[in-house]
Amino acid sequence: MNHSQTRRQFAKKLTGAxxxxxxxxxIFPASAFGRSAFAPSDRITLSHIGVGGxxxxxxxxxxxxxxxxxxxxxxxxxxxxxxxxxxxxxxYADKWQRSNYKACAAYHHFGExxxxxxxxxxxxxxxDHWHVxxxxxxxxxxxxxxxxxxxxxxxxxxxAMREAxxxxxxIFQYGTQQRSWQQFRFACELVRNGYIGALHTIHAWCAxxxxxxxxxxxxxxxxxxxxxxxxxxxxxxxxxxxxxxxxTADRCTSFGTYHHADNSLGFIAGWGAHPxxxxxxxxxxxDTAPIYYEGKGEINKGLFETVRWWDFNCTYENGVTLRxxxxxxxxxxxxxxxxxxxxxxxxxxxxxxxxxxxxxxIYADPVxxxxxxxxxxEEHLLERHNHYEHFVECVRTRMKSISPINTAVQSDIIxxxxxxxxxxxxxxxxxxxxxEIIDDPExxxxxxRSLRSPWSL
Numbered sequence: 189m190n191h192s193q194t195r196r197q198f199a200k201k202l203t204g205a206x207x208x209x210x211x212x213x214x215i216f217p218a219s220a221f222g223r224s225a226f227a228p229s230d231r232i233t234l235s236h237i238g239v240g241g242x243x244x245x246x247x248x249x250x251x252x253x254x255x256x257x258x259x260x261x262x263x264x265x266x267x268x269x270x271x272x273x274x275x276x277x278x279x280y281a282d283k284w285q286r287s288n289y290k291a292c293a294a295y296h297h298f299g300e301x302x303x304x305x306x307x308x309x310x311x312x313x314x315x316d317h318w319h320v321x322x323x324x325x326x327x328x329x330x331x332x333x334x335x336x337x338x339x340x341x342x343x344x345x346x347x348a349m350r351e352a353x354x355x356x357x358x359i360f361q362y363g364t365q366q367r368s369w370q371q372f373r374f375a376c377e378l379v380r381n382g383y384i385g386a387l388h389t390i391h392a393w394c395a396x397x398x399x400x401x402x403x404x405x406x407x408x409x410x411x412x413x414x415x416x417x418x419x420x421x422x423x424x425x426x427x428x429x430x431x432x433x434x435x436t437a438d439r440c441t442s443f444g445t446y447h448h449a450d451n452s453l454g455f456i457a458g459w460g461a462h463p464x465x466x467x468x469x470x471x472x473x474x475d476t477a478p479i480y481y482e483g484k485g486e487i488n489k490g491l492f493e494t495v496r497w498w499d500f501n502c503t504y505e506n507g508v509t510l511r512x513x514x515x516x517x518x519x520x521x522x523x524x525x526x527x528x529x530x531x532x533x534x535x536x537x538x539x540x541x542x543x544x545x546x547x548x549x550i551y552a553d554p555v556x557x558x559x560x561x562x563x564x565x566e567e568h569l570l571e572r573h574n575h576y577e578h579f580v581e582c583v584r585t586r587m588k589s590i591s592p593i594n595t596a597v598q599s600d601i602i603x604x605x606x607x608x609x610x611x612x613x614x615x616x617x618x619x620x621x622x623x624e625i626i627d628d629p630e631x632x633x634x635x636x637r638s639l640r641s642p643w644s645l
Contacts (some may be wrong), residue, residue, distance in 0.1 A: 224644060232580050235331075236311045237298050237322055239272040241442045242336055243313030246363075247272060249576045250311060251279050256580045260307060264408070266420035269294040281340035296331065296422065298322055302329040309359070309583045312336065314443045316452040317430045320345040324352040324645055332359035332583045337461035339596045341452060343604050344636035346597045347623065348645045353593045358580045362591035363598075365575035367586035373569050375536065375545040376470035381566045383557055385540030390471060390510045392463035393518020394532035397447050397488055397496050409493025410438040410447070410524040429639035447492035454478055454494025456485075457459050457603035459532055460512065464599045466534040466545065467510055467589070468568070475594060476620045477601040478502035480511055485610035499607045526551060608634045 205441075232255060236247045239261045250258060258276050263269040273294035281289040295301045302310070302325055309332040312322050320340040326333050339362065340346045353360045367373045368592070379387055388412060416433035417423045423435050430450040438444045447454050468474055472554050483500030487493055499517050502510040513521060514533050522529040533546030543552040552558050570577040570590050582589045608631050609616045617626040625632045639645065 189487045212568065213363040216608045227634075230255065230584060232256040232308045233306055234258045234273070234309050234311060234580075234581050235262065235301055235304075235307045236272070236313070236316030237301065237326075238312060238336075239263045239268050240265065240313070240445075243311075244268075244272060245578075246311055246313050246334075246336070247276070250580075251276065253480070253574075253577050253580050255584070258400075259291060260293040260295060260304070261302050262298050262301050264296065264422040264425045266296070269296070297425065298325070301326075302326055302331065305330075309333065313363075315426070315494050316458065317341050317450065318428055321429055321643055321645060323349050323470075327352050327356040327358040327360075330356070334361045334363065334579050335596075336363040337465075337596070337600075338453065338457040338603065339461075339600050340622065342635060343601060343623070346600055346604075350593045350597050359579075359586065359589060360596075361579040361582065361589040362461075362593075362596040363575075364461060364463075364591045364596070366462055366466055367469065367570075367590045368572045368575040368578060369547070370573070371545050371550040372466050372469075372534075373544045373571060375534070375550055376466065377534045377567065378543050378552075378557055378560060379470040379538070379570055380472055380569075381562065383541070383560055384536060384538030384543055384552075387471065387508055387538045389537040389538055390467045390508060391513070391518065391522060391535040391537070391544075392467045392510060392533075393458070393513040393515055393522065393529075394455060394459035394463050395626060396459075396498075396514035396516070397494065398534070399531065400516045407510045409489055410444060412491050413437070427640070429643035431640060435493065438496060444491065447488070447494045449493045451481060452494065453603060453607050454488075454492070454496075456495045456498055456607055457600065460603040461599060462600050463532050463534040465595065467597045468595065468602075469538075470536050471504065471506075471508055472532070473504060473509075474598060476505065477598045477605075478504045479617060479620060480615065481602075481605045481609050481618065482615040483584055483606065483609065485606070487610065495607055498606055498610060500609070502602060502606070510602070512602065523552070592610040604635070 207527060234250055234256050236243060239247055261269050261272045273292040276292040278291050281287060308587055311334045313336045314322060316338055319335050323333050323335050339349060410508045413436055415437055417435045426440060445451055446458050452458060479499055481502040486496045487499030488496040497514045500512045502512060519529050530546045531546050535542060535544035541553050541557060543557055572590050578590055605616050605618060611634060612631045616631055619626050
């Protein structure tokens with residue numbers, strides 16, 4: 189490790205830390221990996237906190253990275269942590285042809301995991317309300333962090349995470365993996381090098397709770413009838429810093445995690461982070477956010493009381509307007525110029541043309557833009573092709589990641605301020621230097637949330 193932290197002293201201060209298993213990792217010699225392997229001293233050890241739906245996807249992606257070894261998983265669901273630990277052990281047993289590989293610890297509480305000196309970095313894919321508290325604990329314990337989007341559930345949480353990263357000199361990578369996709373980088377390079385002329389408008393749209401209802405097969409209002417907590421699940425720990433609410437059939441599902449306001453902002457932030465991140469990248473505004481937010485939206489009812497739909501115009505200091513929309517509205521707007529809009533994407537419109545990008549491809553007018561080859565003297569953005577390999581590379585070399593902490597904070601500010609504007613029912617003015625809402629005390633109070641005792645940032 190390259191941090192000088194008193195990890196063990198820190199971790200012992202955490203509340204109620206306990207593990208279901210503590211197993212020292214087996215670090216195999218480089219010969220076990222083949223000729224191109226990294227030496228054991230260069231191999232990065234990872235742990236995974238939150239190994240449910242998205243967390244398990246991330247775990248499997250990181251397992252494919254050769255110069256790392258996943259040595260621990262953590263989750264308040266006993267079945268999830270035990271199943272993922274067994275999956276890791278089976279993966280390495282098959283890879284190294286060792287039938288007796290037993291070196292992935294399954295932790296109930298993240299505190300004991302963070303105490304380990306032999307873990308370099310933590311991948312955090314918990315419910316959103318845990319991202320920042322665990323992230324801050326991790327960097328204070330000397331770990332580097334990969335955190336899923338969105339970052340936190342309030343602007344002040346995000347700022348606290350940024351300060352903790354800066355004070356600890358930790359490597360931070362945000363889960364905005366589109367920055368490691370070729371078409372998103374190329375679209376932003378076209379914009380930043382002036383190929384569409386003077387940029388004046390950005391369209392960003394993403395999925396909302398309505399468009400996801402069929403995917404999760406969950407009623408859009410969510411069940412509010414209390415039921416017993418399942419055996420093997422620590423619901424109090426799952427809630428952590430969030431208010432205590434009854435456990436229901438939909439409370440801790442993926443749908444409930446994404447759309448209950450105690451745990452998240454909903455898809456305005458959870459999916460919005462992706463197209464907004466690309467909007468920021470293309471506009472060369474990673475260090476700032478729009479200064480004015482005006483629009484409309486609706487809060488969902490029932491258990492899932494996050495924003496259901498939204499349509500906002502956000503104005504940058506440079507005069508560029510960002511129109512941020514949910515999928516249904518976005519498809520109507522984008523259909524005026526884009527023959528095949530998908531569930532989320534980003535379009536840049538200039539006075540000489542436009543370029544639009546999503547996970548299915550890149551589109552432009554004039555179409556000749558897609559054949560552009562950048563000259564050596566033009567601006568080339570950082571090129572990486574695997575977000576997970578890149579994080580491990582950054583941990584090993586201490587280089588700045590492609591999705592560093594301030595890009596996470598600034599892009600999240602957009603979704604947070606749109607959410608606040610909907611809740612107070614009026615436009616928001618933002619001071620990007622002071623990072624404060626201007627002349628609106630009620631709205632300003634919504635930039636922070638209290639944490640349930642004994643949890644704190």
